[in-house]
Structure formats: C-alpha cells, structure tokens
Amino acid sequence: MLSGSGDGASLMQKRIKFACPLDCFDACSLIATVADGRVLKLQGDPDHPVTRGHICPKGKKHLTRLYDPQRLTQPHKRVKGKLIPVDWEEILDEIAEHLQAVKKEYGSSAVLHHTSDGYGGIVKSVDQIFFNLFGGATVYRGSLCWGAGTAAQRYDFGNTKGHAPEDIINARTIILWGRNPLATNIHMVPYLRQAQKAGASIILIDPIKSASAKLSDAYLRIKPATDGALALGMANEIIANGLVDNAFVKSRTQGFERFKSYVQRFTPQRVAGITGLEEDKITWLAHTYAGHKPAAIVLGYGLQRYGNGGNNIRCIDALGALTGNIGLSGGGVNYANRSIAQYIDKAFFKPEVAGATHRTYSIAKLGEFLAQADKPPVRLICVTKANPLVQCPDLHRTLKAFQLVDYKIVIDMFMTDTARHADVVLPCTSILEEEDIVFSSMYSPYLNYSSKVLDAPQGVMSEYDLFRQLARKLALPNYPDISRSAYLEAAFKPLLQTFDLTLADLKKGYFKIPDQDIPWASGPFDTPSGKYELYSEKALADGFSPLPVYIEPAKGRSSYGLRLITPHTADSMHSQHMAAAEGPPTAHLNFRTLERQGLAPGTQAVVKTVLGQIEVTVHSDDNVGDDIVMIYQGGWHKNGAVNFLTSDGISDMGEQAAYYDCFCNLTAC
Secondary structure, three states: OEEEOOOOOEEEEEEEEEEOOOOOOOOOEEEEEEEOOEEEEEEEOOOOOOOOOOOOHHHHHHHHHHOOOOOOOOOEEEEOOEEEEOOHHHHHHHHHHHHHHHHHHHOHHHEEEEEOOOOOEOHHHHHHHHHHHOOOOEEEEOEOOOHHHHHHHHHHOOOOOOOOHHHHHHOOEEEEEOOOHHHHOHHHHHHHHHHHHOOOEEEEEOOEOOHHHHHOOEEEOOOOOOHHHHHHHHHHHHHHOOOOOHHHHHHHEEOHHHHHHHHOOOOHHHHHHHHOOOHHHHHHHHHHHHHOOOEEEEEOOOOOOOOOHHHHHHHHHHHHHHOOOOOOOOOOEEOOOOOOHHHOOHHHHOHHHHOOOOEEEEHHHHHHHHHHOOOOOOOEEEEEOOOHHHHOOOHHHHHHHHHHOOEEEEEOOOOOHHHHOOOEEEOOOOHHHOOEEEOOOOOOOEEEEEOOOOOOOOOOOOHHHHHHHHHHHHOOOOOOOOOHHHHHHHHOHHHHHHOOOOHHHHOOOEEEOOOOOOOOOOOOOOOOOOOEEOOOHHHHHOOOOOOOOOOOOOOOOOOOOEEEEOOOOOOOOOOOOOOOOOOOOEEEEOHHHHHHHOOOOOOEEEEEOOOOEEEEEEEEOOOEOOOEEEOOOOOOHHHOOHHHOOOOOEOOOOOEEOOOOOEEEEEEO
16 A cells, blocks of 8 residues: 655555564564565554454564664674674585584584574474484483473373463463463463453462462462472362362373372471461462362463472372363363474474484583583584573583584574674574464464565575575485475475365465364373373383472572572563663562662672672562562673573473572672
C-alpha cells in the first residue's frame, strides 16, 4: 500500500510476516513493515492463534539489532593480537585448511563444535549436518537450561509434552511453580486471566516474589531447592486424606505402594521446617490442588537449576499422577512441549546416519574439559548460535582454557565476549534476512513460517551459505548442497508425509500438530511399562533413585552464607541484547539481608564466591527471600558477568548446570 513519508513523498510499503527465533516459550509470529529496502517497524501478527499481535521487549529489539552500528558486517581475523577485517574467500580457505590439518593430524574429535539454543529456526542447524559429514567432532551433552527437567519427565511420562496454551482456561486451580509468565511467557498471561475470570485460583510458588504475583490469588515463598520436599509433603497429605484418584492410579501408574511408603515421612511439620512454609499452608495447598480439579501445574526452569533439580521435577510430576490430573483438560504438569521435534527428519541431523563419531563432554564443564582433553586435545573450536564465555559457569577456568586452544572460530551478529577471544569472527544473518521455519519446544505447539524480509548487508553471509561453501572446499560427501526451500522440505519430511502437507502449506503461515492438545488423554505413556512410573526401573538402571526423592539442598560455607540466584530478565534472552549495556549489574537483596550485611541501598559492593568476584550496585528488594542475592543472568565481561561467580556443578540427572547451587558474600567497596 502507499503511505506518506515525513517529507511528503510516498513510498511503497510492504507488510511481511516472519517469526521470532529467540529461545523462548512463545515463538511469536511478527510483521515487518518494509519500504525502499528498509524495515520501518515491527509489530505482532494479530492473526496468530497464540501470540495474537502482542510483541515483547525482546522481540522489538530485532529491529534494533538489525541496524545496530555495532553489528558485524565483515569477517575478522586475529593478526598480531588484533581482530582485523579480511576477505570472505581468504578466510574460508584458511578455515578449510585448518579443519583438514587438524583432522589429518589428530582426528575429527580434535575439533570442538559448541552450539546452543540462541536461534529457534531450522536453517541454521546446517552446522550439525556439516560436522556430522566432517566425520564427527567433540560436542556437548547435557544442558545449561532445562536438562534436569526433561530427563525427569522422561522417567515419569516417557516424554515431555505440554497442554495446548488455551487449555489452561479450563483449569479450576493453577499452580505457577517457579514460572514467571509476566517476564518470560507473556502470551500465557491472557489465558491465565481468562481462567481466573472463570473462577480459577492461581497460586505462585517461588523463592522470589516475581512480577507474576500480581496475577496470583496466593503467593507462597519457598526456600530455594526445597520444592521436592513441598511436593512430597503435599503427596503425603493427599494420600492420608483419601484425595487420590484411585482409578487413575490403579490403571495408569506403576509403583504407587512404594511411593506411598516413602512419602509418609514427609509430614506437614517436617516439610514446614524444610521449606519455610507454615504447616497450614502446606495442607491448604494439598487440599486445594487435589480437591479443585482440573488442576494445572506450570513449571518454570529455575527450580531444576540445583543439584537436586531433576528430583524436584519428579516429585512435582507425581502430584499430577496421584490426583488424576494427567490426560485431563485443564490439568497436566507442564514443563515443555516437544510435540514438533518428533516430526523432524532425524536422518538429516543424527550423527550415526552420517557414520560420524562424536566425542562428548558435559556442557557445564566446558572449561574443565578443554583443560584436560587428551587423545586428542582440542585444537580447533567452532562456536555457532552461542556465547559460551558468558553463559557457561566457572568463567575464569573456561576463559583461560578457551584461550589456549590453537584456532577458534565464532559466528555471530555481534562482537560478543566469546567473539573477542576468537581467532576468526564471521558475521551472520538476522532472522529477517533469510526464510526459515521456527518453532519452540517449550510452550507453543505451532510451526511458524518465517519469510525473508530483506537482503543481508553487503559483507554478511548466512550460516547456510557459509557451511555449504566450506563443505564444497572440503569435498564433504552427501552434503545437501540445495536451496533453502529444498532443505526445509527435507528437514520436515516426516511432518509433511504424516499430515499430507506440502511446504507450500507451511508457507501459508503457521501449522499446529493436531490431536495433541491434551497429552496422555488416552493410550499408553511413552515409558517402558506404558504407565506413568512413580517407580522407574529406567532411572534405577541409569544410576538414580527409582522413586522421586528429596535430596538435601547444597549449603554454603559459613563465610559464604548467601545463595546466589541468577534468573532471566524480561528484557534480554540470555546475553543477546546486552552489547550496549554499561555499568555493573544490580544485586537484589531484601532489607533484612542488607542490614545483616551492613550495606545501604544504592551503594557499590563486591559479590564474592570461592571462584571469583564482581562489583555490583546494591538494591533493596523485598520480593527477594532471606539470605538470597539475585542478579539477572547474561551480563557481559566489561560489566562483571555473573558466571565468573558460578561453579560448574551439575544436577542429579540430565547433566544440567546447577547454577543456583552457588553461595556468596557481599562486602562494601
């Protein structure tokens, strides 16, 4: 359509739909308004069934990042200690030579490929195909974000599936357990308000009184890492008072009698002493959840970032099974929604299909692995869709070990802290600069087609073309040297065949996997027994307790008596939007903890752990529990990245980084 510009001229404007690829619950559908080859504004797509036109602060920043003067538009190479611009052909030849040389002398496992979830589309996943066809590489196992919870639900349900977003309006009781939708899952909020308007009660459980307390009818402040004890105490109360759904338990669960015997020790009195909650609130919560069905539990990702994180989730899952709130509209224990992943062609992405052999390491222990790797040592690192020198724990050791590797390649839109320590930095495209299909494994059940909105700036090459060129230079057999559309069609071949679709159908906008709104409504679970497993032989075989159990939380030394919690902020996805941030991070403590530390609000202080220290500005925040220091994650080195403080401990299952098992002290500057 025609639209007047500020100077009275007219420009032809186009509105083009694309999708947000951030590692987020919602996977929003967005619209870019474009004129004369430039994006003028972004807005939410009002036609999308879930996101309905609302765009969050992070989504709006796609436009800022697109035209940020700090955006990289040339490859860079380290020469005499400095990163200087170089030509694409020259640097791709050099990278190919290094890859060949390292593989020839040490084998492909001497190459470490570090990737993560900084991008939710499928096109940039060509990096996996490249390294599979390269013969394999060293790749991580485990998770920085959610692995303990997904492992837990695999033992319980056999898979991680969530209810359709709109189904929560059918709940009478909703427990937000460690979830903060107002900051991290904003498109859930309208459904919560609809449910509340229809009479549902919303209860928030969290050590931090987050913004989502405003949505809730009740807030329960729990001590960190004691969620499993609370769930077991609720289970004891439910069983003792005859609130169990006997039909569900008898026909669809395994191990009830063993579980019943175990939870008898979790009396309200004992659980009150563990969690810091009053006995009457524990019994009230149990009766409310079991007695006002359907009841939904919505889990966050913080309550499994402890050494006991997987069992925390298993204990909570058990509540759904005991009360028959599984397979029930308005119910569920909702942690993630991996309904789409099963319809992606594994032959495209699995290493064994390409005959590749990958060596693995625990992602939380990147620094330790790099320092100790032998036979072969790591000689080359390629980082894609990630910023490990900000996001990984124990950054002092990780940074030191990273710097000692001979040749390091980073692909990013910006000169991140990881890029600053690389030998080669390659610029890449924004989601607006190539077509893709985007989806989330956390909440939204929709695939979103993302149109190409505009061409990339001169000097920027997409990862799709970059790895295709490298594959040609290395003469990798069977590499899919095809168009993006053909690649998307191949990647989603199982989905297209299962639902009798074409790629043209997906390009119409968005697609929802049918008949999966209520997981486990009928048929067997995906466990070995086909039942919900309160007692899991698979967990036992893997070296874990077959029952969900409460593991005592880690404790700090007497000189490090404050627990450090580092949640997501509403304004950034991990470290992606912090390039321009200045000044030290803010440490949030309540007034009682501040008084005990002898600190005044607004002053500068030093947060110190056994691994390091950073300078912070102290803020009095009564939303934070006693003896807790809260600093939002993602800060860059120049301001004091919080992961210089965190250790590389891992959770009880899923090899999840146990970020929240970190203890600190504060002293005035």
